[in-house]
Amino acid sequence: MFKAYLEIGWEHICDIHAYDHLLFVVIISMGIAMKDWFKLLKLLSAFTIGHSISLIYAVWYPIGISVEWIEHLIIASIGLSIVLKWYRKDKIIEHWGLILFFGLIHGMGFSNYLKALFGKSGAVWEALLAFNIGIELGQITIVLIFLAVQWFLLRIINPRPRSIELTQLILVSLAFLYILLLS
DSSP states (O other), X not given: OHHHHHHHHHHHHHOTXXXXXXHHHHHHHTTXXXXXXXXXXXXXXXXXXXXXXXXXXXXXXXXXXOHHHHHHHHHHHHHHHHHHHHHTGGGGGGOHHHHHHHHHHHHHHHHHHXXXXXXXXXXXXXXXXXXXXXXXHHHHHHHHHHHHHHHHIIIIIOOOHHHHHHHHHHHHHHHHHHHHHHO
């Protein structure tokens, strides 16, 4: 059972159709150097903790917000994160409290599915733990790939670091516009 929920958590993050989650994890990672890996790990963990709190709550108590509103809140969190990255206001997107809050929102988006998946299982805590470990491992994998590509561009191609960040912001903004068109 543990392995099954670990895989579900992994797939929740690494699925190409989970573009909202993928995009958010990339936004968190942008502009953070490899040497600051611990800072990035704390931010990713804050996101997972927020996500987990929503999921734990939703397993036992219904969240009184419609799925449509939750989807709008998730999109808004991504949009706000992009705007904050563009303007770099006090590096607020790198603040763990804000990331934790956004994790709460994103967790609500998956809570209905997870509640149905768990059902009345007696091993909810084990399933939640496995699922969240899968999420964290998936996020770390995505970030390592992202950082490796970023490192490659900075070391091999040797552009100015700000041009890499601007290119990333443009690509993330275009992906966000695509998400907006889908919703």
